[in-house]
Amino acid sequence: MLVGSGDAVAAGPAPSSPVSLTVNGRPRTVTVDNRTSLLDLLREHFGLTGSKKGCNAGACGACTVLVDGRRVNSCLTLAVRLEGAEVTTIEGLADGDQLHPLQQAFIDEDAFQCGYCTPGQIVSGVGCIREGHTGSPEEIREWMSGNICRCGCYVKIVRAVQQTAGRK
Amino acid sequence: MHPFSYTRVSDTGEALDAGHRGGRYIAGGTTLVDLMRETVERPEVLVDISGLPLDEVTVTERGGLRIGALVTMAEAAAHPKVRTLYPIISQALELSASAQLRNMATIGGNVMQRTRCTYFRDVTADCNKRASGSGCAAREGFNRTHAILGASDHCVATHPSDVAVAFAALDARVRLTGPDGERQVPFADFLLRPGNTPQREQSLRKGELITAVEIPAHPRPLTSGYLKVRDRQSYEFALTSAAIALHIRGGVIREAKVAAGGVGTVPWKLPAVERHLVGERPSAPLWAAAAERAAVGARPLKHNRFKVELLKRTVERQLRIVGGTK
Ligand SMILES: Cc1cc2nc3c(=O)[nH]c(=O)nc-3n(C[C@H](O)[C@H](O)[C@H](O)COP(=O)(O)OP(=O)(O)OC[C@H]3O[C@@H](n4cnc5c(N)ncnc54)[C@H](O)[C@@H]3O)c2cc1C
Ligand code: FES
Numbered sequence A: 001m002l003v004g005s006g007d008a009v010a011a012g013p014a015p016s017s018p019v020s021l022t023v024n025g026r027p028r029t030v031t032v033d034n035r036t037s038l039l040d041l042l043r044e045h046f047g048l049t050g051s052k053k054g055c056n057a058g059a060c061g062a063c064t065v066l067v068d069g070r071r072v073n074s075c076l077t078l079a080v081r082l083e084g085a086e087v088t089t090i091e092g093l094a095d096g097d098q099l100h101p102l103q104q105a106f107i108d109e110d111a112f113q114c115g116y117c118t119p120g121q122i123v124s125g126v127g128c129i130r131e132g133h134t135g136s137p138e139e140i141r142e143w144m145s146g147n148i149c150r151c152g153c154y155v156k157i158v159r160a161v162q163q164t165a166g167r168k
Numbered sequence B: 001m002h003p004f005s006y007t008r009v010s011d012t013g014e015a016l017d018a019g020h021r022g023g024r025y026i027a028g029g030t031t032l033v034d035l036m037r038e039t040v041e042r043p044e045v046l047v048d049i050s051g052l053p054l055d056e057v058t059v060t061e062r063g064g065l066r067i068g069a070l071v072t073m074a075e076a077a078a079h080p081k082v083r084t085l086y087p088i089i090s091q092a093l094e095l096s097a098s099a100q101l102r103n104m105a106t107i108g109g110n111v112m113q114r115t116r117c118t119y120f121r122d123v124t125a126d127c128n129k130r131a132s133g134s135g136c137a138a139r140e141g142f143n144r145t146h147a148i149l150g151a152s153d154h155c156v157a158t159h160p161s162d163v164a165v166a167f168a169a170l171d172a173r174v175r176l177t178g179p180d181g182e183r184q185v186p187f188a189d190f191l192l193r194p195g196n197t198p199q200r201e202q203s204l205r206k207g208e209l210i211t212a213v214e215i216p217a218h219p220r221p222l223t224s225g226y227l228k229v230r231d232r233q234s235y236e237f238a239l240t241s242a243a244i245a246l247h248i249r250g251g252v253i254r255e256a257k258v259a260a261g262g263v264g265t266v267p268w269k270l271p272a273v274e275r276h277l278v279g280e281r282p283s284a285p286l287w288a289a290a291a292e293r294a295a296v297g298a299r300p301l302k303h304n305r306f307k308v309e310l311l312k313r314t315v316e317r318q319l320r321i322v323g324g325t326k
């Protein structure tokens, strides 16, 4: 499969490269236009539209995924660089029908309105809990600041992260 | 984004070859990919250096610190040696960007990051830094976040890095390797003021690679810290910031290292403040008098006059925090 970048088509074929990575446990091998971001690869070519495109510039966190266990902005990650990487998206957090505890906590706490930022918030929250930055609401706020919520659900987002961390 | 070819290198020699042929290094990609998407940057060849063995933090023989260019901002901030020897560096890093970006971005890339001036990022605007000779839209434009120190007629953009301010305060050195071998550049000479050539931002030769940033040993005990003032509490660049390290022994300040961020075209050292502190005993009036010298030579623009007073207060507050109020 040859994967385009979503950019305006340039004169002549744009340089592309093969890359093999694992997405939510499933091995994938694709040839990507070098300009393709991980976010576009996930959304446009793997049909994984959970990760959202807010700013496409690292400034909102809606595109947050885990790469090799660490939370990153997929909009600023070039797919071509991910040879051998393990990517986890919001779609990969649940265990079958069993939601990830943080997903359940977002529902229980009613931690969203429009839901656009939510996948990024949850994946980022998983990273935040793993990193151990959940000692207090203030600490969670600071370490979750890379995820903007236009609906202003911060109080409940912090609560969901705190509860899930506490339950661990 | 313009098309580019991509190559991954696994040793420094390979990287330098590719760099010398005009390839552009990519580390975390958080500045470069962003600016490529805006077509501000248009490299034809990307050289992925993330596989190079430049990812260690080591204590030098003399008790200084060497931070490899590919150590991520998150790793550097969390490193036990950094936290104990130079908490100012951990603080500056953890007050930067976001947790996600810090997981990606590297120390080398951080000091190389380009200005956040909106006219620089907008390819339809005049900008001497991006398009030499086109003019500077910020001079008469919306320049609230721009520099009050070190600007020229050609450019008034700030250097946006936080940790670079701490590096400047601590007299760090940038370790480089290139086709002509290795060399070290004092941090103060590494980042360039705009002058007549705002498009030249670093004293880096073609194809040269940053291998590490090295902090010299400072006399102990050393107390240090970084204060950042911004429009929102987190995930925002500095309006003003202060990096301060003090060596106080026998109740007297023996050494003072002070630099400011958010105000200069490069991280701004404050020697007048340092001179006022050395040899004195910590006191609230001393902090106030020293901070009064923080904005020496400032030339505010239409929308950023507030930075002059804000800078003095930022320095005074951070002197109080680092030096105590006695
Ligand atoms: C939304 C947002 C908010 C941010 N907020 C802050 C903030 O508050 N404070 C702050 O300090 N920063 C902030 N940043 C900037 C961020 O810290 C930098 O983008 C990052 O540090 C750059 O590092 P990188 O490894 O990703 O660099 P890259 O993007 O990979 O590279 C940047 C430049 O450095 C060159 N380069 C990289 N490594 C080397 C090397 N070893 N030798 C020679 N050249 C090299 C590249 O060729 C390129 O020109 C923010 C960024 C974003 C997107
Ligand atoms: S879409 Fe990636 S940070 Fe906004």
Ligand code: FES
Pocket (backbone or CB within 6 Å): A111, A112, A113, A114, A115, A116, A117, A118, A148, A149, A150, A151, A152, A153
């Ligand atoms: S729920 Fe609407 S942006 Fe967060």
